Amino acid sequence: MTIYLPIAELPVNIFALLALGIAVGFISGMFGVGGGFLMTPLLVFLGVPPAVAVASVSTHMAASSLSGTLTYLRRGQVDIPLSLVLLAGGLTGTLTGVVTFRVLRSFGQLDLIIAIAYIVLLGTIGTMMVVESLRALAREWRGEKSTVKRPGAHPWFLRMPFKMRFRESRIYVSVIPVVTIGFAIGFLGALMGIGGGFILVPALIYLLRVPTLTSVGTSLMLTLVTMVAAILMHAVLNQTVDAVLGLVLMVGGTVGAQFGARAGQTMKAENLRLLLGMLVLAVGLRVAWDQIARPADLYVVHVSERTQ
Template identity: 80%
Template sequence: MTIYLPIAELPVNIFTLLAMGLGVGFISGMFGVGGGFLMTPLLIFLGVSPAVAVASVSTHMAASSFSGTLNYLRRKQVDTQLGFVLLIGGLTGTLGGVLTFMMLRRFGQLDLVIAVSYIALLSTIGTLMVVESLRALTRRWRGEPPMVKRPGAHPWFLRMPFKMRFRQSRIYVSVIPVLAIGFLIGFLGALMGIGGGFLLVPALIYLLRVPTLTSVGTSLMLTLATMLAAIIMQAVLNQTVDAVLGLILMVGGTIGAQFGTRAGQALKAENLRLLLGLLVLGVGLRVAYDQTRQPADLYSVTINERAR
């Protein structure tokens, strides 16, 4: 069954979109990520322009994050206090990302920036997560105790002023790095169409030392809020949100996230981080391959946005 996407100006099979929404929603709920780092490249592979893919995928991430957040809230694995502090920086970053998106699109550099950013971010973060997870699994197989750092051995950026105690996460840190992390996640989410979870979860675990499951639940909460803001800003400022595409992805994402959340809570923390790292690295390598291989059409014609 084929459906026409009005903003993307592309006919696609509705069942293909539903399957994509289900699959990415499952991954979103399992790993606590928005799923945009996977859904945006998939839509681009399907023929949707990067500008429309980035803007429209925010609806899918908002829906799947809402479903996953409810599950983690019921299990009391969301640090709402930490989430609200992250949100202050996240909303500011979202506005900056949307304005940067608009500027790059006007100068015709948006597609290139999105592709290069995906390759750099996904490959780097994925490699770091895989290496760290393999080390943790190796220690467990050898029967060695996990590496536990002393409570007072915090990095310098956590010892900055304006400290705040987050009881759910059992941490006492400066709000400055927390706000900075939120800003970065919001900025990248709006500019690249990623929920930021694949960055936020490692940041919460390795930088702020938040427990893994609490990091996943809090990440989903922040993703939900920043993606709702991104949808409104992209629709008003750039007119690139395809409501039909977003609605189909939302239906699949909401259903898939429910099953993914249950699957993620049944896995051990080390296995969860390893699987997420492999997934992130794999997507980064696929984007890099598509950018380096010879295209089917060597020449293309595009509309100069500045000339409009």
């Protein structure tokens, strides 16, 4: 069954979109990520324009994050005070990202910037997560205990002024780096169509030392709010949100996230990090390959918005 996407100007099979939404929703709920880092490139591979893919994927991430957030809230694995501080920077970053998106699109450089950003971010973070997870698993296989750092041995940026105690995460840190992390996640989410969970979860674990499952639940809540904001801003400022595409992805994402969140609860933290790192790295390599591979059409006529 084929449907027509009015904003993307593309006919697609509705069942293929539903399957895509369910699969990425499952990954979103399982790893605590918005899934946009995977969904956006997949939609581009299907022929959806990058600008429409970035804006429309926000609807899928909002729906799948809502489902996953409810699951983690019921289990008491969401640090609400930490989420609110992250949101203070996240919403500001979202607005900044939407405005930057609009400027780059007007100059015709949006597609290139998105591709380069995906390659750098996914390649770097995926490699770091895989290496760290393999080291942790190797220590476990050798029967070595993980080195637990003393609570007071925080990096310098966590000892900055305006400290807060987050009881659920069992940390006492400055809000300045927390707000900065939130801003970066909101900015990247709006500009690249990613929920930022694949960045936020490692940041919470390795920088702020938040427990893994609490990091996942808190990441989902931040993704939910920032993606709802991104949908509204993209729809008003850029008119690139395809409601039909977003609705189909939302239905599939909501279903998949429920099963993913339950599956994630049964896996060890080290295995979760390793699988997520491998997935992030694989998508980054695929995006890089698409940039250097010989295109099917060697010449493309593009009309810039500035000349219309």
